[in-house]
Amino acid sequence: MPEKRKEVIIIGAGAAGMEAAGQLARADYKVTVFEKEPKTGGHVKDWYHLFPDSRDSGEVIEYLDKQLDHKNIILRTGTVVENIKKNDGTFVVRTSDGGEISSDAVIVATGFDLFRSERKEEYGYGIYDNVITSSDLEAMFRKNEIKRHDDRIPEKIGFVHCVGSRDEKVSNLYCSKLCCVTAVKQAMEVKKHIENARVFCFYMDMRMGGALYEELYKESQERFGINYIRGKVSEVSENINNKLVVKVEDTLAGRPLKMELDMLVLMAGMEMSESGLKLAGASGLKTGENRFFSPADHHFGSNKSKIKGVFYAGACTAPLNITETISHARAAVADVIDYFRNPKS
Amino acid sequence: MTNFGFTILKERHIDYDGNDKSIAEYICEREPSFRTCIECGCCSATCTTGNFTRFSLREMNILLKRGENDIVREQISKCMLCGKCTLVCPRGVNTRNVILLAREAFQKQLKNAV
Ligand code: SF4
Ligand code: SF4
Ligand code: SF4
DSSP states (O other): OOSSOOEEEEEOOSHHHHHHHHHHHHTTOEEEEEESSSSSSGGGGGOSEETTTTEEHHHHHHHHHHHHOSTTEEEEETOOEEEEEEETTEEEEEETTSOEEEESEEEEOOOEEEOOGGGSGGGOBTTBTTEEEHHHHHHHHHHTOOOOTTSOOOSEEEEEEEESSSBGGGTBOSOOSSHHHHHHHHHHHHHHHSTTOEEEEEESOOOOOSTTHHHHHHHHHHTTOOEEEESOOOEEEEOTTSOEEEEEEETTTTEEEEEEESEEEEEEOEEEOHHHHHHHHHHTOOBOTTSSBOOSBTTTBTTBOSSTTEEEOSTTSSOOOHHHHHHHHHHHHHHHHHHHHOTTO | OOOOSOOOOGGGSOOTTTSOOHHHHHHHHHOGGGGGOOOOOHHHHHOHHHHHSSOOHHHHHHHHHHTOHHHHHHHGGGOOOOOHHHHHOTTOOOHHHHHHHHHHHHHHHHHHHO
C-alpha cells in the first residue's frame, strides 16, 4: 500500500469510468468521479438488449453501479470538467461550478456521442416520421412497442448501415465497429416482436469481427430470415401512400434497386464526444484524425496520453464495445498504479 | 483421361494478367481518389442515367480496374456529367473527373490506334 493515499480523478461515469473507479477504490486509492449528466451509466442505459447474447443492459448497469458503490469513491454528477492542469506532480482539475480539485493522476473516460443522424439529410431523419435511429428503436424495444408514427405496426423494415461512419461527407472516415452487429441484433429483435415482418439490412460490408458476431449473423439468416442487400443507400423519400422509398444499388446483382418500407432504422455511428473534444482543447491533450483521443502508443500505450499521469479509458479513444471498454478501463487502472510506483518511467 | 464434357469458358473469366489496365492507370495518375472507391454503389443508386440504362458508374470503376474496358467504352458516353454521384460518394471520389479522364483516355487510345 502507498504511504500517503494517492488520489485519482476520473472524468466520466459511463462503463469505462465506473469500472476504473471500482478497481481503484478496491485497491485502496481515493477516487473522485465527475459526470456531466445527472445520471451515471452513459450510453449503456439507453440500450435494451445487448449483443451477442441478448442480455438485458440492466444487468450491466447493476454491475457498474456496484463498482461505484464504495467508501473510497466520491461521485459528482451534473458537473463538467473544464480542464486539467499539471502542477509539478499533481493535477488540478477545474469544474463547471467554478471549483478546483487536485489529484495525483487523472483518467479521462469521456466516452462517445452518437452521430446526429439529421446531419445525413438525404436519409430524412427529422423530416420523415418513420425514419428512426438505432437508439430510438432500443427505446421502442424497452417499451415493448414497435409502432409507426400513425400507430400501425410496421411490416417491412429496413436498416441502413454506416450512417455517419465510413463517410467522408460527414468527415468520419473510420468504421464505428459496432453498428453492423447491432443491426443484426436489432433485425432479429424486430422479428421477435413482429413475427410476419420482412426485414432488410442495407450494408457496404458486414463487419462481424467480434466474439460470436458471425454466429449471430448466420442465426439471423437461418432462424429469422433477415435479408441482406449490399449497397449504400443514396437517398430516402416518402411517397403518397406514406411509405418510405429507399434508393440503393444492389451491387451484387449489379442493378439499381428501389424498395418501399414502413419503417427505416439508421445505424448511427460513434463520434468523439463534444465534451471530450472541449476537454482536449483546454488541456492540451492530443486528438487524432478521427477526433478521438490519440494514445501515446497504439500497441503498448493505448491508455496513456502524452501527459504523464493522465490516462484514457474506454470509447474516448476509439469505438469500443462494452467488453472492450471494461478491459480498457482495467488496463488504465494498471497503468495508473504503475505510474504511482514508477512516476519517472 | 475421361472427358466429362466440361470446358473452361474463356469469356467467363477475367483474364487479369492479359487485360489492359492502362485506362485505369491513366485515371489513377491524374485523379488519385479513383483508387479509394469501395464499390458501395451509392453513386450508381443516385445516378439518373443508371436508373434508366445499363450504365453503372460503380460497375465501370471495377471493370476499368480489371481491364475489362470494352463494356465501359460502350457505356460511358451515356453519362450526362451532372455530378450527382460526386455529391454522394462516401469516399470523396471525384467521380465526375473520373468519367472525364476515362473518356479522355479512350480518346487517346483511339488516336494511337489510328
Ligand atoms: S460496423 Fe458496419 S455499419 Fe458500423 S460503420 Fe462499420 S461497416 Fe458500417
Ligand atoms: S455525372 Fe454521370 S455517372 Fe454521375 S450521376 Fe450524373 S449521369 Fe450519373
Ligand atoms: S459512391 Fe464512391 S465509393 Fe461508392 S461506388 Fe461510387 S465511386 Fe465508389
